[in-house]
Amino acid sequence: MNSRTPMARLSRRNRLLVLVAAVLLLSGLATAATLHAAGRAAEKDRAQAGGPPVRSGTVTLDAPGRSVFRNMAWGPHRDEITSVSTADLGGPRTASGIRCLRFHTAAGTGICLQAVHGRLRDTYRAAVLDSHLRELRHYDLAGVPTRARVSPDGRSVAWTVFVSGDSYAGTAFSTRTSVLDTRTWTLDRDLEAYRFFLDDRLHRASDLNVWGVTFADANRFYATVATGGKTYLVGGDREARTLHALHTNVECPSLSPDGTRIAYKKRVQGASSDAPWRLYVLDLRTLRESATAERRNVDDQAVWRDGHTLVYSLPGDYGSDLWTVPADGSGKPALALKAALAPAFTGRS
Template identity: 45%
Template sequence: MTAMSTRAKLGVLTASAVLLGAVAAGYAATAAQPARTPPPPAGSDQPVTLTPGARLLAITDRHVSSVATADPTGPRTVSGLECLRVYAASGTGVCLKPETPWSYQVVVLDAALHQTRAVSVPGLPNRARVSASGRMVSWTTFVGGDSYVTSGFSTRTGILDTVSGATVTSLEDFAITRDGRSYRNADVNFWGVTFTADDNRFYATMSTAGKRYLVRGDVRARTVETMKENVECPSLSPDGTRIAFKQAIDADPTKGWRLSVLDLATMGVTATGETTSVDDQAAWLDNGTLAYTLRQSDGNPDVWTVPADGSGASRLLLPGAESPSPLT
């Protein structure tokens, strides 16, 4: 597959998100960002591994890469593995990988980036996560053809248990409780799974009837229940107490999103110091720091970071990279 074909597909991914009403404001805001430093040269003395350590995983020029946490702007190691999204934990990785020019796979990786499982998925890859133990893998894609979607696109979110092999092809099959009552609607969509420490429960976004909810799910029971409106792309903190998410301004995604943090004990929300619209599922570098992707005016990505408690300002972390994941 040529690099040009991959760029074309990434362009379609962006177009799909725009049709969903999900990124227009974000790109308008990031277009105003000043030009940024290009990525440092790649190092080649060591292979990329997913072994836990003081390194940050990311995608550089469409390939899986890693860099020392202590020197994120230094030389990074770039592998030959092409992915549109990547994430890893406890030596297990997930790569949303091109299979043919217009089909994709969810590929589960071992610590040496060897494929251990692969699942063909419909649509254009958008989100990916691995549970802290490395057992559970999740993904979200944009798909077309659902009759209820006027834009022509919706989402599919799946979960794979890497130990048992059990696969949930779509969270839309789960029983839904909305505001305390059983709920079913053809327009339900899910995206952005984040797992709890027990490898069974998870949080995600559910959209229906023009609203977006944070939901709490149970894989074994095949259930989800709504918790709070206007919470998208949740990311659970390492200590399990908070959720980073993108909050639509005035509950309207066309106005962009504010990267925010939800305290699960109080359900209070704190806006971070990042004021640019963030259309990403942020990653926790530790219990106090978030990392996320912003795009330059030419569409090229950079990874930025900001404190999770609302203090301080955002700063550039990895120029010319996206899909950050700490190698914990």
């Protein structure tokens, strides 16, 4: 005989209904909270991916009045070589589809240092591009890309990689710098093989490092040599295979369009060992150096936008922004391009 009364059975059913309703309510609240959090995250991602609009299109390296650079904004075009009007740097960006970690161009020749993603590890290569960004040749790299330059006539290209270490700030790094003739495809794989002259005497050292080439023409260039705990600006000659020290405490030189001045990063006394550099300009005729108005740490090889203005990268929300400052020490720094790295200016010799 069933001892439960109809009222008891009803109470039990009500309790079950209340329990089910509570579970459904809590489940609904959890789902709503998850969707709200996802919405907030998506909104944050959209905000972080904001900035100048970027669209796919055709990018060439011989169009006048264009700035080309590595686009750093998050989204489908991150790391692509991108073009924008030099007259309207904040305008719409045209992305090429070609990804580069470092890039430079002159006279319709481009050099693109790329990552090649593998199953076990990434490798790197240097791709020489024509004016339509078509690959002409490529070369395997011995390390992580850090600097790239093309001579004003497009007939020589250079690149530097970290063979060990990943920063110029300390001393525990090793670089390898190569120079390539784009007419004969002759490759000088390591500029450390050149004869280095210090105080006009041949100097041999096991700790020699060379990086940061900037070209005067297809044969003559400037670069940084480090040895004995010091850095030197050197003048290089590809045909003679020589490097001659010209001035101390110069890193990552950049030659002005008229060939008379070098912009570079200089280690300054009293600065942090993690942020030791300031942006300077050296007059090659007098060897007189002067500081620019940029007082922040600049770990970059600056580019001359014209004969008066330097362009360089500083850390930004997307990894890197481009800034400008007058080369003569006047004025003040100005933000030129957000989410950008490795600039060059096309359509000029």
